Structures are given as C-alpha cells and as structure tokens.
Amino acid sequence: MEKTKYKNLVTKHSPKEDVFYNAVIAFITGGIMGIIGQGLIDFYSYYLTIPTKEATVCMLVTLIFMSCLLTSLGFFDKWVNFAKCGLIIPITGFAHATMSAALEYRKEGLVTGIGANMLKLSGAVIIFGVVSAWTFSLIRLLVGVI
Amino acid sequence: MLYFNAFLFAGFVCMLGQIILDKTKLTPGHITVIFVVVGAFLDVFDIYDKLVLWAGGGALVPITSFGHMLTHGAIMGYNELGFMGLFVGAFDLTSAGICAAIICAFFMSLIFKPRD
Numbered sequence A: 001m002e003k004t005k006y007k008n009l010v011t012k013h014s015p016k017e018d019v020f021y022n023a024v025i026a027f028i029t030g031g032i033m034g035i036i037g038q039g040l041i042d043f044y045s046y047y048l049t050i051p052t053k054e055a056t057v058c059m060l061v062t063l064i065f066m067s068c069l070l071t072s073l074g075f076f077d078k079w080v081n082f083a084k085c086g087l088i089i090p091i092t093g094f095a096h097a098t099m100s101a102a103l104e105y106r107k108e109g110l111v112t113g114i115g116a117n118m119l120k121l122s123g124a125v126i127i128f129g130v131v132s133a134w135t136f137s138l139i140r141l142l143v144g145v146i
Numbered sequence B: 001m002l003y004f005n006a007f008l009f010a011g012f013v014c015m016l017g018q019i020i021l022d023k024t025k026l027t028p029g030h031i032t033v034i035f036v037v038v039g040a041f042l043d044v045f046d047i048y049d050k051l052v053l054w055a056g057g058g059a060l061v062p063i064t065s066f067g068h069m070l071t072h073g074a075i076m077g078y079n080e081l082g083f084m085g086l087f088v089g090a091f092d093l094t095s096a097g098i099c100a101a102i103i104c105a106f107f108m109s110l111i112f113k114p115r116d
Helices: A004-011 A016-047 A052-072 A076-083 A091-104 A110-117 A123-145 B002-021 B028-043 B047-056 B062-090 B093-111
Strands: none
Touching: A004 B028, A016 A052, A016 A076, A016 B002, A016 B093, A052 A076, A052 A091, A076 A091, A091 A110, A091 B062, A091 B093, A123 B028, A123 B062, B002 B028, B002 B047, B028 B047, B028 B062, B047 B062
16 A cells, blocks of 8 residues: 555656656757857857868867856856756767866876876767777778778 | 757757666766767768758767767878878867867866865
C-alpha cells in the first residue's frame, strides 16, 4: 500500500515533462547562441571589414572571452544550471569548463594547480577531437587513393 | 533567413544534446566528446561544409564545428604537405579557439577569486 502510494507520488512529480521542458529551453538558448554567433560574424565582416574566415575566428574568440569573463564573475554557472546543454554544447561550454577548472585549482599553485588541472575537463574534447579527426581524415585519404 | 537557419540548427544540436543528457546516464563531458566526434565524422565527405553554408554561424558555434575544423585542417594539410600534413595541419584552424580559452582562463584565474 505504502509502496504504491510512494510510486504514484514519484511518477506524479518526476521528469516526464521535465525532459520536454529542458529540451525546449536548450533549443531556445542554443538557437540564441547561434544567432549571436552569426550576428558577430556579420558585425565583424561588415563594420570592421574583416574577411569572413577571419571573422569566424574573431567570433569564436569573442564568445570564449565573454564566457570566461562571465564564469569568473560568477554569472555563468547559474545560466548553465538553467540552460544546461543550451550553453554546454556551444563553444562557450568548452571555455566554461576550462575556466572553472582553472579557478578551482588556483589555490594549489601556478604549476601544480592551474597548469596541471586547467584542461582537466576540456582536455577530453581536444584529445578525442584530434584522435577522431586524424583517423577520419586518414580514412578519407585512403578511400580517395583507392 | 540565415539567422533563422542559424537559430534552427544550433537549437536543434543543443536540444539533441539535452535529450541525450536526460535520457541516459552520460555526463556533459561525454556528450561534448560525442558531438566533437560526430562533427569530425560529418566533415569526412564535406557534409558539414554544406551545413556551414546553410546555417552560417549556427553551425560554427556548437562544439561540432570544433571537430569539423580539426578534420578540415588535417585534410588541408595533407593536400599541401603530403602525409606529414596530417600532423601539421590538424590544429591549423582550431588553434585560435584553444589558445584563446587557455590564455583567457590563465590570466583571469590570476585576477579573479573563485565564487562560492
């Protein structure tokens, strides 16, 4: 009896609609990030007359700088808690992981703290990115040769 | 129109990540790694280049573009330098992002104190 009651309570309060809600929030915030990215590219290429390719780099650097700054000021953690993947999947998540690891381990010293632990969370992205990119491009070239 | 496509594509990628995060027990780290690998894979046959043309900044902002740029750099390096180009070119396009993240994080962690 108690168990069924408990189960009913659990099903009542748990996450069916939460998945949907989170997905919508992530969709909207991620979409806004995309619009900001495109807007920054247009801004740099129209007003500062930078070629589109360099404007892309400038856009990424701007986003990374902003998210590092906001993380160290303390806003970004709350936003990530709210938007979750909407801010983790864009490049801001990479910068956020690097920045928060650096802040966290700072008290252990420059070399053993920041130096050793800065890429603790985001190092996985770099390593798997390089490994997969290298393998895939090798495969593509082998396919092209054959 | 480009802005609408950017919104749609970036939002779709983030939504996909959120659904995977909620439905499975993977951590955000796993999900970013999955998306980087997917981005690297999509560049093998130039699919991602078409996505960038279609969605503009919307395709460049998500972490998939990181994998895309790594593969793109490696293939460009091969075309210029041969086999060694696979090693030389991999970081060609992404170095800006990685350097910016490391430098910003280093200097800001010297300036700011951690919150909470």
